[in-house]
Amino acid sequence: MTIQLDPGIASETELAAIGNTALVEVTGLDLPASVGRSRVLLKLESDNPGGSIKDRTALNMVREAELSGDLQPGATIVESTSGNTGVGLALIGALTGHPVVIITGQDTSTEKIEALRRHRARVVFADWEAAADSPENPRAVAARIAEGIPGSWRPQQFDNAANPSAHYFGTGPEIWRQTQRAITHFVAAVGTGGTVTGTGRFLKEHSQGRVKVIAADPEGSVYSGGEPGRVLVDGVGNTWPRSLWPTSFDPTVVDEYLSIGNDESYTTLHFLRNRHGLLLGPSSGLALAAARRVAAEAPDGSVVVAIAPDTGSNYLSKAFNPQWLEQQQIRVAGKLPVLDVGS
Numbered sequence: 001m002t003i004q005l006d007p008g009i010a011s012e013t014e015l016a017a018i019g020n021t022a023l024v025e026v027t028g029l030d031l032p033a034s035v036g037r038s039r040v041l042l043k044l045e046s047d048n049p050g051g052s053i054k055d056r057t058a059l060n061m062v063r064e065a066e067l068s069g070d071l072q073p074g075a076t077i078v079e080s081t082s083g084n085t086g087v088g089l090a091l092i093g094a095l096t097g098h099p100v101v102i103i104t105g106q107d108t109s110t111e112k113i114e115a116l117r118r119h120r121a122r123v124v125f126a127d128w129e130a131a132a133d134s135p136e137n138p139r140a141v142a143a144r145i146a147e148g149i150p151g152s153w154r155p156q157q158f159d160n161a162a163n164p165s166a167h168y169f170g171t172g173p174e175i176w177r178q179t180q181r182a183i184t185h186f187v188a189a190v191g192t193g194g195t196v197t198g199t200g201r202f203l204k205e206h207s208q209g210r211v212k213v214i215a216a217d218p219e220g221s222v223y224s225g226g227e228p229g230r231v232l233v234d235g236v237g238n239t240w241p242r243s244l245w246p247t248s249f250d251p252t253v254v255d256e257y258l259s260i261g262n263d264e265s266y267t268t269l270h271f272l273r274n275r276h277g278l279l280l281g282p283s284s285g286l287a288l289a290a291a292r293r294v295a296a297e298a299p300d301g302s303v304v305v306a307i308a309p310d311t312g313s314n315y316l317s318k319a320f321n322p323q324w325l326e327q328q329q330i331r332v333a334g335k336l337p338v339l340d341v342g343s
């Protein structure tokens with residue numbers, strides 16, 4: 001049985017605040033005049049108490065494991081994660097009496113590391129670039145640490161069905177309700193694929209296949225079919241061969257992939273802050289840039305919903321730091337790029 005993310009389940013604690021995030025319309029996108037009546041909406045997952053969509057995933061994985069008996073009361077949770085899932089697990093662990101150990105990479109933002117420690121998680125650094133079969137690979141490090149802690153449990157979000165189901169039972173129904181079933185396109189960036197798989201599947205099933213699902217892919221990621229390179233959008237994209245893609249991602253849900261360059265993602269991210277006062281993470285810029293392109297090509301009257309996975313307050317030292325942007329050779333323009341319809 002899957003627990004729905006209903007606020008009633010934990011009314012005494014911050015767990016109650018997970019899910020039921022706002023859906024806001026984004027205007028001023030300079031869409032071609034012909035698409036004047038299409039709308040672009042952004043689901044603000046930054047509203048979750050841990051600051052990201054991963055609170056939903058962490059909560060659902062912990063609840064499922066408690067129900068199945070895989071996670072016993074007081075047992076330790078051990079997970080390798082680039083940050084947001086760790087913050088979600090640390091928050092939920094602290095509230096439900098489970099110690100949490102997070103294995104993360106050296107380039108995880110200092111703000112996310114601080115958030116992990118604030119929720120009393122133990123943080124261990126591993127080599128994020130290490131090959132899948134290397135003992136220094138974060139998952140190998142997590143396995144070793146878990147072996148040394150009797151009764152510990154590893155959520156393994158990349159291969160855990162409770163990851164996409166958090167979105168099938170939470171994010172998807174919320175969007176369906178909030179748009180009053182009018183959504184025509186759903187856009188999400190892909191990390192573990194849990195968001196796009198669970199939300200996309202729900203929306204397709206409930207619209208008899210009408211809703212199109214678009215995966216926004218950063219420069220350097222192979223999901224959209226390109227060569228592996230350096231990915232400069234935190235938490236998303238993949239550089240591994242298809243045989244190693246996460247099982248939490250079901251590619252059959254995706255109708256189309258859009259590869260978005262770093263300049264466009266970060267320009268869109270800064271647009272959101274400057275024009276709308278929304279301080280969000282880089283994958284939100286990526287998803288909105290893709291949604292903008294989708295809206296420019298979609299039939300008049302389309303309703304395009306994109307996911308904004310996390311808050312920008314975790315990236316002040318990176319995405320909103322001019323020096324970091326310059327080091328990464330990312331150019332943030334003052335205006336959104338002009339979209340060529342039909343190109």
Ligand code: PMP
Binds near residue numbers: 054085189195196
């Ligand atoms: N954006 C950010 C910042 C993330 O941390 C993640 C999760 N890794 C995602 C997007 C993608 O979510 P999912 O894992 O559900 O594909």
